Amino acid sequence: MAxxxxxxxxxxxxxYEISRGKLESFLKCEACFWLDRVKGVKFPxxxxxxxxxxTDTLLKKDFDRLRGLGPHPVMEMAGLSHLRPFDHExxxxxxxxxxxxxxxxxxxxxxxxxxxxxxxxxDDVWEDINTGNxxxxxxxxxxxxxxxxxxxxxxxxxxxxxxxxxxxxGAYRRQMEMYQWIARRKGFSVSDIGYFVYVDGQHAEExxxxxxxxxQQAWMRFNVAVIPYQGDDxxxxxxxxxxxNTLEKTTCPEHSPQCxxxxxxxxxxAAASTDLxx
Numbered sequence: 001m002a003x004x005x006x007x008x009x010x011x012x013x014x015x016y017e018i019s020r021g022k023l024e025s026f027l028k029c030e031a032c033f034w035l036d037r038v039k040g041v042k043f044p045x046x047x048x049x050x051x052x053x054x055t056d057t058l059l060k061k062d063f064d065r066l067r068g069l070g071p072h073p074v075m076e077m078a079g080l081s082h083l084r085p086f087d088h089e090x091x092x093x094x095x096x097x098x099x100x101x102x103x104x105x106x107x108x109x110x111x112x113x114x115x116x117x118x119x120x121x122x123d124d125v126w127e128d129i130n131t132g133n134x135x136x137x138x139x140x141x142x143x144x145x146x147x148x149x150x151x152x153x154x155x156x157x158x159x160x161x162x163x164x165x166x167x168x169x170g171a172y173r174r175q176m177e178m179y180q181w182i183a184r185r186k187g188f189s190v191s192d193i194g195y196f197v198y199v200d201g202q203h204a205e206e207x208x209x210x211x212x213x214x215x216q217q218a219w220m221r222f223n224v225a226v227i228p229y230q231g232d233d234x235x236x237x238x239x240x241x242x243x244x245n246t247l248e249k250t251t252c253p254e255h256s257p258q259c260x261x262x263x264x265x266x267x268x269x270a271a272a273s274t275d276l277x278x
Contacts, residue, residue: 003101004117007040008247015110017101018243020120020178024171026243029259034246043261055141055199055222056123060095063124067091074197075126078226086125086134097121109185111237114244122179126195136179136194136231140172143201152198152225172196173229181233196227 004014018037026033035041066072068087075083088094094107100119101108108119124137150156157169176194183190199222211217246253255262 005101008037010248013115015115015117016247017108017117017119018240019097019100020118020175021097023118023178023239023243024174026246027174027239029256029262030246030253031255032259032261033243034249034252038247038249039252052141056139059139059197059199060124070129074224074226080126080195080226082129083126083135084129086127088125091125094122094125107179107182107186109182111185111240114240116240116244118240119182120175120179124197125183128191131189133189133191134183135191136176136183138172138176138179138194138196140196140198141201142198143203145203147204149200149204152200152223152227154227154229156198156225157196157227157229173231176229177231177233178236180231181236184233192230192232194229194231196229198225198227199223200225 001014002012003017004012005017008016022033022037025036032043036043062074063072063085067085070084071081072085075081090105093099093103093105096102096106097120100106100121101117106119107122108117110117122136123139126135126137127133128135144150157172159167159170159173176196180190180192180194202221202223206221209218209220211219255265
């Protein structure tokens with residue numbers, strides 16, 4: 001059966017591929033999701049964060065060395081000596097977010113009720129050596145530039161206490177829960193507890209980054225923390241039904257009040273209309 005991806009075709013009988021990132025965009029703004037998936041509107045792109053991608057690549061190498069064998073020292077320091085990086089024949093396919101819909105061996109499932117092929121790309125999975133339960137793991141890179149950096153603990157990925165403040169880490173938590181849901185649908189026993197491996201680039205006490213013995217090299221020091229997060233994936237399936245309903249709509253839904261694109265369009269149309277009246 002031909003792959004069904006990109007612009008949604010209601011006449012296709014093939015499962016429609018929807019990534020974790022696209023479901024997140026639906027949660028942020030139904031209108032933008034509809035314009036993108038149904039009408040094929042290309043939104044302005046942003047530069048890739050290649051430094052963050054590189055830290056992910058290096059962290060994967062660290063944990064790959066002990067995959068299926070035992071805990072990494074950073075896991076032991078976090079009190080997780082009962083865990084080890086999970087060894088699975090498809091682990092490399094699970095990490096391939098760009099090709100998640102290529103085969104059932106990738107990190108995806110077909111949600112039969114909506115005929116959506118839902119998936120994404122994992123950073124890592126850790127296995128409980130004693131029980132075999134799996135823990136979803138996500139690598140994150142940051143650099144706190146303030147004079148009083150926040151501690152790398154549970155509070156770092158929690159929602160802000162003030163509901164009026166933007167919840168920038170909400171997408172991180174939802175990503176964890178989506179991947180927990182997918183892994184369970186793939187037949188694995190998955191713990192509600194996932195882990196964020198955070199590396200935080202340091203600057204305050206650093207003398208610089210250029211290597212005094214080799215001017216062609218530079219170094220950045222990171223603080224590292226393993227932050228547990230208790231997920232709740234009970235909302236995921238309901239959201240898939242809602243996303244499928246939006247894909248079937250023939251007219252554009254309203255933009256979310258928080259949507260920057262929606263506000264831009266309203267302001268741009270108002271400005272254009274004012275110019276026409278002059």
